[in-house]
Amino acid sequence: MASMRDIKRRKSSIQSTQQITKAMKLVSTVKLQRAKGNAERSRNYFSCMYETVGSMLAKAGTINHPYLRAGASERKAVIVITSNRGLAGGYNSNIIKLITRGELKKEELDIYAIGKKGKDTLHRYGYTIKEDYSDVIEEPAYADAMRISAQVLKAFTDGEIGEIYLAYTAFKNTVSHEPKLIRLLPVEAAPEEQAENGREGKGADNRAPMNFEPQEEEALDMIIPKYVTSLIYGGMIESVASENGARMQAMDSATSNAEEMIGSLELQYNRARQGSITQELTEIIAGAEAIS
Amino acid sequence: MEPFTLRIITPDRVFFEEPVEMVEFNTTEGEIGIYPNHVPTTVIVAPGVLTITQEDGQREAALHSGFAEILQDGVTILAEIIEWPEEIDKERAEAARERAEGRLTSRTPETDVARAETALHRAMARIEVLK
Numbered sequence: 001m002a003s004m005r006d007i008k009r010r011k012s013s014i015q016s017t018q019q020i021t022k023a024m025k026l027v028s029t030v031k032l033q034r035a036k037g038n039a040e041r042s043r044n045y046f047s048c049m050y051e052t053v054g055s056m057l058a059k060a061g062t063i064n065h066p067y068l069r070a071g072a073s074e075r076k077a078v079i080v081i082t083s084n085r086g087l088a089g090g091y092n093s094n095i096i097k098l099i100t101r102g103e104l105k106k107e108e109l110d111i112y113a114i115g116k117k118g119k120d121t122l123h124r125y126g127y128t129i130k131e132d133y134s135d136v137i138e139e140p141a142y143a144d145a146m147r148i149s150a151q152v153l154k155a156f157t158d159g160e161i162g163e164i165y166l167a168y169t170a171f172k173n174t175v176s177h178e179p180k181l182i183r184l185l186p187v188e189a190a191p192e193e194q195a196e197n198g199r200e201g202k203g204a205d206n207r208a209p210m211n212f213e214p215q216e217e218e219a220l221d222m223i224i225p226k227y228v229t230s231l232i233y234g235g236m237i238e239s240v241a242s243e244n245g246a247r248m249q250a251m252d253s254a255t256s257n258a259e260e261m262i263g264s265l266e267l268q269y270n271r272a273r274q275g276s277i278t279q280e281l282t283e284i285i286a287g288a289e290a291i292s
Numbered sequence: 293m294e295p296f297t298l299r300i301i302t303p304d305r306v307f308f309e310e311p312v313e314m315v316e317f318n319t320t321e322g323e324i325g326i327y328p329n330h331v332p333t334t335v336i337v338a339p340g341v342l343t344i345t346q347e348d349g350q351r352e353a354a355l356h357s358g359f360a361e362i363l364q365d366g367v368t369i370l371a372e373i374i375e376w377p378e379e380i381d382k383e384r385a386e387a388a389r390e391r392a393e394g395r396l397t398s399r400t401p402e403t404d405v406a407r408a409e410t411a412l413h414r415a416m417a418r419i420e421v422l423k
Binding site: 038041042044045048049052056142145146209210211212213219222226229230233 | 336
């Protein structure tokens, strides 16, 4: 059995770790509240954006627009959103698994990394890191998303890449987050079923047909970049919320694990203490008997 | 006149959501004014002044980019950048205008003309709203 001093030392080390995890949990709880608020406030914009683009594409189904078909290049861009800091449970590794175990081939990928953890790990695995925007994830701003989407879209229109994907963690609620890989470009036209329903449904949603000014093709030219930007921004906002949620959970279980360990060490310590007292007593009594 | 709902949404907040009588702004096809029961249309916003007419008067804002979905019973503007006059820093806008004008007059082959023009339009929209 370990000595009393060893147990005591171990216990105090776990105690100080527990203090750290507890503090980290509190910090990420506060950050989570803020990030959650942001995510909820911006959701409005995205659902509107999604609907508009969806209805445009349903109508523009026959249009042959560069944004609607894959480019000639074999290369694919993936925008990978992870965090700059670790200790967030499976948050970062789930995103990386999505890429390494998915159907995308390593040799064809250009990684646009947002977040240091993802960048470092993918780099180690031998992926091509095209750009690194890790500093924006601290305070995601819409202007950052605009910058990133402009750069990726330029590579797309220049023919360097044929498809664009986004890997991020969708925030469902505080305890449930889902890593997702979605295709940004070419835009997937709304499922045919929906479009059919719209046409057959005798004006079911009593909407007159939508006009576009300028014409659809030009309008797509301007709206698709905004659509991509908003998805990137949405991805960043949701990922930040998920990161803090994941960290909060991880730190919560770390704190309670520490609690458990401290409990069992306490028990060991008391046993060792009792053992040493008993031994001392036996020795004293034995000594006294020997003298008398 | 029957008012209709104008919703202006930006990526980080709902900027405006109230019944209005008329709304005017700049599009890529020119200036438009929208009354209720407009033909459903989607337009692309160009930098300029957004004027909202309500029962009790007019309000203005600087609208820079985005697009608008006009339906018969309401208008939704998805604005990437929009500001109320009180949110605009006048000196910064003036400085931006001078910079953009400078870039456009002393044009070199490397000048990003489109970017300078957008910057100029934005600065002018901001200054216009403050007047």
